[in-house]
Amino acid sequence: MKILLLIVTLLFQVFIFGQENSRLQLTPLFNGLPLELDKNYILDDSSWYKFSTCRFYLSNLSFFKEGKLKELDNEAYLIDLEEPTRLFIGIKNMQFDQISFSIGIDSTTNVAGILDGALDPINGMYWAWNSGYINFKLEGTSSQSTEKNKSFEFHLGGYLAPYQTIQTVNLPIQTNSDPIIIHVDIYAFIRSIDFKKSSNVMIPGLNAVKLSSVLPSIFSVLPNEN
Amino acid sequence: MKINILFFFFCIFSIGLISFSIQSDPELIEFVVPKKWPKPVYNFAKNPVSEEGFQLGRKLFYDPILSRDSTISCASCHLQYTGFTHVDHAVSHGIEGRKGTRNSPVLINLAWNSTFHWDGGVNNLEVQGINPIKHPAEMDNTLEEVIHRLSISETYPALFKKAFGSTEINTSTIMKALTQYTVSLVSSNSKYDQVQRKEKGIVFTDQEKRGLILFQAHCASCHKEPLFTNSFFASNGLKIDSLLNDVGRYSITQQPKDSMQFKIPTLRNIEFTFPYMHDGRFRKLKDVINYYSEGINTKDRHLSSQLNKSMNFNEMQKKDLLAFLYTLTDKSFLYNKRFSFPK
Missing domain, CATH: 1.10.760.10 (Cytochrome c-like domain)
Incomplete structure (x- = not known):
């Protein structure tokens, strides 16, 4: 009986996880501190920030070894600080020294009609009136906001020229830890925002493009500590 | 003991296999392009029209279950006799008499449309239906609520199974069914x-x-x-x-x-x-x-x-x-x- 259960469990695991046996872990930070939702962060200049949503897409995950592409993953991943399981990406066991990925969803996928899973419009990362995915969503409150209730909302997306917002990130990997931890420090992004001009960006356009261009700089992988 | 359990699993497996094979496939309908007309824009390969899918989409189109207070359906603003638009209404009204800002467009030969809405904001027929469902001045509902209502209804799960092979209802199958109906609205016999x-x-x-x-x-x-x-x-x-x-x-x-x-x-x-x-x-x-x-x-x-x-x-x-x-x-x-x- 026990043996049978074991076999079933093993088969199940093979079925579910396939060849995946290593992981990437996305770790959101704010100014070097772990990013927690609804926690008040006060900076040296006494400005304060509280985040209620931090959600974004990673796609076109590619793995390189000495400049050569080893593996391309066509899946789109929805990274959501609210759901800890969504901070992990399973990857195949292989040798690589660089990864690259897109922040957001490419134009082909944006015009592909209705899609499932991470790309289901039910995930709140889809504009119906102006069909297309929101690549990056950050919401909260801040002393810097010019809104009455101190709120800010940044929904960055748009795939039509000349306002494409998808970004590419290249990260050298000099670690053999598992999971490989990718830091996502939104501090640089927050600092790039001119709150006096706008505390909200909710449509595709020039503002979305400008803010999106900062996004690649918030991703980093630390080399091995030992 | 072990043999009994193995036999039990074998039986379950066989029953599954048999029920899988007697589950009939949806009856596909060929989309006929009228002579000398251009090729349709819509990609049928991803969502081939079947009789079951078309009928499900038709039922959804006429069902007020999609609106928050169950008062209006797609057909409220898209009436067949007037080319699937809202006759005599400059702009249409949604639930609770809330008024929109644009004249309801006709639903005619949508298979050849590359964009939808007066501003072309919608880029694929399959995602069009999300708009009226969510718009505050139209059905003012959420996708979650629509999925929930359809899933607990007595009729819909079986119809989704017939059309898409599973009683599980999600955004994708709802939108694909609606599309199978609306993409079939071809007018070529004037x-x-x-x-x-x-x-x-x-x-x-x-x-x-x-x-x-x-x-x-x-x-x-x-x-x-x-x-x-x-x-x-x-x-x-x-x-x-x-x-x-x-x-x-x-x-x-x-x-x-x-x-x-x-x-x-x-x-x-x-x-x-x-x-x-x-x-x-x-x-x-x-x-x-x-x-x-x-x-x-x-x-x-x-x-x-x-x-x-x-x-x-x-x-x-x-x-x-x-x-x-x-x-x-x-x-x-x-x-x-x-x-x-x-x-």
């Missing part, structure tokens, strides 16, 4: 079409012929045959309604050149799709012809270049044009029982 096909005994009257010549000279570059639209956007110089403040395509692209541009609509069944224009400001087709003939402000800075010379039709020409436009009426489409409320 008098105009019958004349093009040289059907026996069908000819244009002299008046209709004169109208066609006028139409081809003055209208057809935008309202291109045989779909009677070129699918592009244009400004016809209508003055902006200061209450609605609708800038059209610009709100989607944020590009100044697109300001005041709206989607060029098909003219098929135009006899019955009144009122006209993106905000339904003209009640009669005669008003539309008068506007294009002598009403356009040719100095309007957004005006499309095709319209910068006044057409100045005389009364007879206007009547000829009207007569031709009436030949675009397709009663076999407007009264096709296959598209009507499912009984």
